[in-house]
Amino acid sequence: MPLIQSAPGRGRYLVSSASGEKLSAFLSELSAHPELHLLDTLGPSQAPHTAVFDMPHEQAAQLQQKFAGAGELMIEPDQKLKMFDQQAASQ
Secondary structure (H helix, E strand, O other), X not given: OOOOOOOXXXXXXXXXXXXXXXXXXXXXXXXXXXXXXXXXXXXXXXXOOEEEEEEEHHHHHHHHHHHHHHOOXXXXXXXXXXXXXXXXXXX
């Protein structure tokens, strides 16, 4: 997983976990992180596996470092989905 660069501005990030319980626990702690804006969750409502956030890039980089040590949650930039591989489409 590429390192998230600490930079000015905000972006969309995915926070995920193989354990819905770990992500649910993180979501319940959101009041401690007022700069994180929850946009959506994916998975069962009682145990989502992925959450989409809008947050400062700097905060995302800090969370990536924190999560890497614990190994329970992962964070990555939200990438736009592409229907086809760009290289295959140009051939």
